Amino acid sequence: MPNSSVEQLVRTTAEHSNLPLEDGRVAAVSQVLEVWLKDANALSAKMSAPEFAQVSPITGFLQTVVHGEVSHEQ
């Protein structure tokens, strides 16, 4: 049962996320997730290095002025 801990994670998380996942699906999802988690953990470790401490995610957005919300007086 090489994937048993991942399968358990998949089954539990799916259950608590209201994601219907029958047994056959659990195995298929676990097989992919196990590989991706390993790589994602490695990337997370890399991004936790001190040299990246000031890096923000690229999903930040630029706010624009809504008419009437900003005073134009000097």
Next chain:
Amino acid sequence: MSSELARLSIATAAKLVRSGEVSPTDLLNASLQEIERHNSTLRAFISVTEETARKAATAAELLLSAGYDLGPLHGIPLGIKDNVGIQGQRTTAGSKVLGNWHPDKDATVIAKLKQAGSVFVGKTNMHEFAWGGTSANPHYGHVRNPWDTSKFPAGSSGGSGAAVAAGLCFGALGTDTGGSIRLPSAINGVVGLRPTYGRVSNSGIIPLAWSMDTAGPMTRTVEDCALMFNAIAGPDPTDPATSPVPVDDYLSRLSSGVRGLRIGVVPRYFFSHLQADVKRAVEQALQTFEGLGAQLVEVDIKHIEGNISAQLTIESAEPSAYHQKSLRERPGDYGDDVRTLLEVGELLLATHYLQAQRYRSVLRAEFIEAFKEVDVFVCPTLPFTATALGATTVVIENGVEEDMLSAIMQFTGVPSLTGLPSLNVPCGFDSSGLPVGMQIIGAPFSESKLFSVGHAFQSATDFHTKSPNLGSN
């Protein structure tokens, strides 16, 4: 004669329409005849909209005869990827999930192409919801590669790539999140542009991953790609991600050449894990550029490793958010592979997603810094040529089988994550006669430069003039 007409470039067809030598209906008939001959094999189109196309072609003729010339796309038959909404036409995104959905308005890119006088011959087949790189579609049939119908056409815009390569339409619209325009362009031997993120509106296009989605043209020549891009680029108030940066005339610098151009190469990453034929073709392309007066500059992108994981994390979490309701209510309507990916995307941690988005900031900053030293980067579009239809693994080196999804996005993920524009240009063939493509990657909003580099290459080579031989299938 019909086949020859169907294989003309858009630029040539447009001149013939203006001179009155052929009509938009002639062009449409030529495309429809090729679709009739080859679509049952290629499965490049999910739907062929002959009736509305004939009305559009007739309208284009009436406008021209009345003196109204809408430009070089006036009366040109195009294919539209089936995740792009056209008012009143069934849009499936390659899935059963949307059922018999007919959008009540045009996507912004469709409205723009209509304003330019284009004629839509049909909706092209694709990987379901664009979430995959093979265009192996369990609902509408696997798209086949016109160069060898036992091979895949890549994806997700596989139908658009196969249709353009086989002459079923003069150009097509694709969408690209992790490589879905560039991959099928490379594998089918056509030109395809992933624009700068925010340069083309996504309004009315079914999303895959909001923070990486783009739409762009797929054509047989770089000039045609610029022609189509002229029609679709620009800001859109209905898509807040579009940029207000003014658009260029993307044809204006087409012939400016590459003399003095600094081409960045990253040998450590882009030339280190790929099939020998692909490496040889792209290295020869670099020699061609040098012969034209360009200078090669070796560059190292320190943190380029990690991009595949970042891409898979983002490209799985965002679609899973979009599909969350349907995945719970009708999971059986998804194909098995896409369903699995959507389920995986639900189970990654929020921290994984955010670390991947932070990684994008790092990677983008490194490329922006590198553009102080180089004008463009050139690299392979993908590390292998067309593989067997339906394959889920691929061999790149030393007989080792690799997962298709990770392998196919090995080189296209970099522009996707950084939001940089990237143009695929055909640059050779492997020993089996299958096309090889290279990416020309530029700084943000440098599409004009990419077109001039690609056009210089096509002016010096003839790879783009070769056509697949489909016989009388």
